[in-house]
Amino acid sequence: MQEPTGDEIHHRQYHVRAFAEAANRLRLRGEVRDTKPPGLYFEGDPEPLDVHHMVLDLLLDFPSLEIVEADAEMFVTPHLDCVGIEPKYSELVGVSIARGFNRKVNELFAASAGCTHITALLRAMAPVAVQSMWSMRTKFPESTDTWRDAETEEDKLAGMQFNLNSCHMWAREGRLVTSILDGEGIEIPVWAERRIEELGYEGEHPFSR
Numbered sequence: 001m002q003e004p005t006g007d008e009i010h011h012r013q014y015h016v017r018a019f020a021e022a023a024n025r026l027r028l029r030g031e032v033r034d035t036k037p038p039g040l041y042f043e044g045d046p047e048p049l050d051v052h053h054m055v056l057d058l059l060l061d062f063p064s065l066e067i068v069e070a071d072a073e074m075f076v077t078p079h080l081d082c083v084g085i086e087p088k089y090s091e092l093v094g095v096s097i098a099r100g101f102n103r104k105v106n107e108l109f110a111a112s113a114g115c116t117h118i119t120a121l122l123r124a125m126a127p128v129a130v131q132s133m134w135s136m137r138t139k140f141p142e143s144t145d146t147w148r149d150a151e152t153e154e155d156k157l158a159g160m161q162f163n164l165n166s167c168h169m170w171a172r173e174g175r176l177v178t179s180i181l182d183g184e185g186i187e188i189p190v191w192a193e194r195r196i197e198e199l200g201y202e203g204e205h206p207f208s209r
Contacts, residue, residue, distance in 0.1 A: 007037070008037055009036070009037065009040060010034065010035075010036060011034070011035045011036075011037070011048075012032070012033070012034050012035075013031075013032070013033045013035070014030070014031070014032055014121060014124040015030070015031040015032075015033070016028060016029070016030040016031075016124060016125050016128045017029050017030075017128075018128055018129070018131075018132040018135070020132075020135070020136055020139050020140070021059070023062070023136075023140040024061060024062050025059060025060070025061070025062060025068075026059075026060045026061075026062045026065075026129065026132060026136055027057070027058065027059050027060070028056075028057070028058040028060065028125050028128060028129060029055070029056075029057050030055070030056045030057075030058075030121050030122075030124065030125040030128075031053070031054070031055050031056075031121070032052065032053070032054050032117050032118070032120065032121040032124075033050060033052065033053045033076075034050070034051045034052035034053075034117070035048045035049065035050050035051070036048065036049040036051060037049075050076045051076065051078065052076055052077065052078070052117050053074070053075040053076035054072065054073070054074050054075070054077075054115065054117050054118050054121060055072070055073050055074075055075065056070070056071070056072050056073075056089065056118055056121055056122065056125065057069070057070070057071045057072075057073075058070050058092065058097070058125065060097060060129060062133075062136055063133065063136070064096060065096050065097045065098045065129050065130075065162070066094065066095070066096045066097075067092045067093055067094065067095050067096070067097060068093060069093065070089050070090050070091075070092040070093055071089070071090070072085075072086045072088075072089040072115075072118055073086060074086060074115075074118075082115065085114060085115050085118075088108075088109070088113070088114060089109075089114075089118065091108050092108070092122075097125075097126050097129045098126075098129070098130065098161070098162050099161070099162070101126050102123060102126070105119060105122050105123065109122075130162045130163070130166075133162065134206070137206075138206040153181055156180060156181055157181075160177065160180065164177065188207040189207070192205075192207050
């Protein structure tokens with residue numbers, strides 16, 4: 001892909017991390033930061049200029065992904081009164097971050113009911129929770145069940161609920177889901193297969209079965 005031409009005038013970063021706090025607790029820490037390049041607004045200014053910096057902390061129940069704690073904090077804002085919306089995000093408690101989450105976010109924080117930037121951050125954080133599920137099950141294998149352990153089609157589909165129909169690869173009638181339902185399992189992810197080959201790894205790993 002070709003590099004953009006011209007002078008950069010804005011840089012937005014989303015930074016989302018997931019932490020396994022216990023077998024039944026997954027914490028997400030998300031940050032959104034908007035930065036202007038040096039000298040754009042103030043001639044001779046040598047440093048980038050932050051114009052937004054917000055942090056959102058969510059503690060989730062696992063594996064339901066229901067939010068049990070929510071805390072928003074604004075470090076850089078354009079207006080002093082921006083911080084007044086921080087407590088509003090405690091209304092996320094009790095909401096599942098999985099299916100239907102974007103719709104619920106719209107209900108709670110659309111337009112003037114929330115902060116545009118924290119609400120956008122929320123939408124970036126939700127997929128990270130789903131991406132962290134395999135890692136949680138790897139870290140705490142004795143306390144979680146997956147579709148790999150299910151026997152009936154219904155239980156297998158229930159185990160795939162957060163992935164099912166989420167993209168073309170996880171389409172209900174697609175090759176991947178059909179393979180799982182037929183008991184053939186799932187192929188090793190491409191990135192894992194590459195690392196196994198690079199390491200010459202021959203031991204047990206989460207993708208062994």
